[in-house]
Amino acid sequence: MxxxxxxxxxxxxxxxxxxxxxxxxxxxxxxxxxxxxxxxxxxxxxxxxxxxxxxxxxxxxxxxxxxxxxxxxxxxxxxxxxxxxxxxxxxxxxxxxxxxxxxxxxxxxxxxxxxxxxxxxxxxxxxxxxxxxxxxxxxxxxxxxxxxxxxxxxxxxxxxxxxxxxxxxxxxxxYFKTTADAVSVWVSQDYTRAAPGGTGAAKCGGNYAASLLAQAEASRHGCDQVVFLDAVERKWVEELGGMNVFFILDDGSMVTPPLGGTILPGITRASLITLAADRGITVREEPYSLDQWRADAASGRLREAFACGTAAVLTPIGTVRSHEGDFTIGNGRSGLQTEELRTALVDIQRSRAADGHGWVHRVF
CATH class of the missing domain: 3.30.470.10 (Aminotransferase class 4, branched-chain amino acid transferase, N-terminal domain)
Known part of the structure; x- marks a missing residue:
C-alpha cells in the first residue's frame, strides 16, 4: 500500500x-x-x-x-x-x-x-x-x-x-568532455576552497563560485580540474572543485582525506568506502599531503588515484600539475582497482547487481 x-x-x-x-x-x-x-x-x-x-x-x-x-x-x-x-x-x-x-x-x-x-x-x-x-x-x-x-x-x-x-x-x-582515459588536475596553491568553521561541508553555491577562479587557472594550464589544499597549512590535499579524491597504494589499500567541516561529505565517497570494505580493502581516512602525493607517485607506492562524485562517478586522475612541476600517477591511465570499484558502484546504481545495502530507491 x-x-x-x-x-x-x-x-x-x-x-x-x-x-x-x-x-x-x-x-x-x-x-x-x-x-x-x-x-x-x-x-x-x-x-x-x-x-x-x-x-x-x-x-x-x-x-x-x-x-x-x-x-x-x-x-x-x-x-x-x-x-x-x-x-x-x-x-x-x-x-x-x-x-x-x-x-x-x-x-x-x-x-x-x-x-x-x-x-x-x-x-x-x-x-x-x-x-x-x-x-x-x-x-x-x-x-x-x-x-x-x-x-x-x-x-x-x-x-x-x-x-x-x-x-x-x-x-x-x-560529465567530463575529455576523451582521455584519465583526467589531468591542477593543484591550486594560491586559492583555497574552504576554511575551518566555514561552509565547506555545506553544498551551497558560494563554495562553487569561490572555486571558479582556481578552475579557470587549471584550464589555462591545460587541466580538466583543480585540486584544493587546506586553508591553514596549504599542504594537505582536500578535494577537487566539486569531487572527493581517493589514493590507491601498492598494497591495495586506499587513502582519502578525512571529513572535518572543510570537505563535502560525498555520498559517492561514503558508498565507495563501504564497497571497498565489502571487498576486504582497507580504507584510511587520513590527511595526505601534496608532497606525499608527489613522492608516492615517483616511488611507485601510489598505484592509482581517482576523483568521485554524483556527476563524475569515478574518474581516474592521470597527471598532476602545479607551480612546482608535473608528475604522473602509474601509467597515467585508469587502473584496475579504480575500474573494479566503478563497475561495482554503477552496477548497483543501474540495478544490474544485487543491492546488499538497501541503497536503491525504486520510483515506479
Whole structure:
C-alpha cells in the first residue's frame, strides 16, 4: 500500500511539451546540464506557515523581486543526484535519503529551514513520474537538481522569512568532455576552497563560485580540474572543485582525506568506502599531503588515484600539475582497482547487481 504524500502536490501539465521526436534527438548526445525536461517541482516556505503550495508545473523562468534576499546575502543550497532507467521501464534513485539529510545539514549551516526528508523524496518521485521519458537509455541518466533559496524581498542581514524550493531535471551523458582515459588536475596553491568553521561541508553555491577562479587557472594550464589544499597549512590535499579524491597504494589499500567541516561529505565517497570494505580493502581516512602525493607517485607506492562524485562517478586522475612541476600517477591511465570499484558502484546504481545495502530507491 502506497504511503500518503507529506504534502498534496498539484499537477499542472505543460501546455506544449517537447515532441517525442525532438526529445529523442536531444537524448542522442545530451552532454551535461544543457538539456532540461518539461516540468519542475516548486514548494514554498513561509515563517509561521511552514512548507506549503507543492506543485509539479511547467519548467519556466522564476519571477523574482530584485530585493530577494538570495541576490544580496546568498542564502542558497542545492543537491545533485541521478535517476536511472531500469530494464523493465521503471526508474531508480541511488541513496536519495542521504541527499535529503545532507540538504538538511546544508540548510542548517546557512540558517535556512530544513525540508523534511519525506517531502524531499516525494518531490523527486513526483517529477520523475511526470518526466520519465527524459531518462536516456544506455549509459545516460536523468540528473536531478533540488535547490532552495531565500525569496523574501528585503535589505538587511538576517535569515529570510520566505524560501522557494525547486527541483529541475536534466538528461545527461558524461560529465567530463575529455576523451582521455584519465583526467589531468591542477593543484591550486594560491586559492583555497574552504576554511575551518566555514561552509565547506555545506553544498551551497558560494563554495562553487569561490572555486571558479582556481578552475579557470587549471584550464589555462591545460587541466580538466583543480585540486584544493587546506586553508591553514596549504599542504594537505582536500578535494577537487566539486569531487572527493581517493589514493590507491601498492598494497591495495586506499587513502582519502578525512571529513572535518572543510570537505563535502560525498555520498559517492561514503558508498565507495563501504564497497571497498565489502571487498576486504582497507580504507584510511587520513590527511595526505601534496608532497606525499608527489613522492608516492615517483616511488611507485601510489598505484592509482581517482576523483568521485554524483556527476563524475569515478574518474581516474592521470597527471598532476602545479607551480612546482608535473608528475604522473602509474601509467597515467585508469587502473584496475579504480575500474573494479566503478563497475561495482554503477552496477548497483543501474540495478544490474544485487543491492546488499538497501541503497536503491525504486520510483515506479
Amino acid at each position: 502506497s504511503q500518503p504524500l507529506p504534502l498534496p502536490f498539484t499537477h499542472q501539465p505543460h501546455p506544449s511539451p517537447v515532441s517525442p521526436e525532438h526529445r529523442a534527438a536531444l537524448l542522442v548526445n545530451p552532454g551535461f546540464g544543457r538539456v532540461f525536461t518539461d516540468h519542475m517541482v516548486t514548494i514554498r516556505y513561509t515563517d509561521g506557515q511552514g512548507w506549503h503550495d507543492a506543485k509539479v508545473e511547467p519548467r519556466a523562468p522564476i519571477p523574482l523581486d530584485p530585493a530577494a534576499a538570495v541576490l544580496h546575502y546568498a542564502q542558497e543550497i542545492f543537491e545533485g543526484l541521478k535517476a536511472y532507467r531500469t530494464a523493465d521501464g521503471g526508474a531508480t534513485l541511488f541513496r536519495p535519503e542521504e541527499n535529503a539529510r545532507r540538504f538538511q545539514e546544508s540548510a542548517r549551516r546557512l540558517a535556512m529551514p530544513a525540508l523534511p526528508e519525506s517531502l524531499f523524496l516525494a518531490s523527486l518521485d513526483e517529477l520523475i513520474k511526470v518526466d520519465r521519458a527524459w531518462i536516456p537509455d544506455g549509459d545516460g541518466s536523468l540528473y536531478l537538481r533540488p535547490f532552495m533559496f531565500a525569496s523574501e524581498p528585503f535589505l538587511g542581514v538576517k535569515p529570510s522569512s520566505e524560501y522557494l524550493y525547486i527541483v529541475i531535471a536534466s538528461s545527461v551523458g558524461a
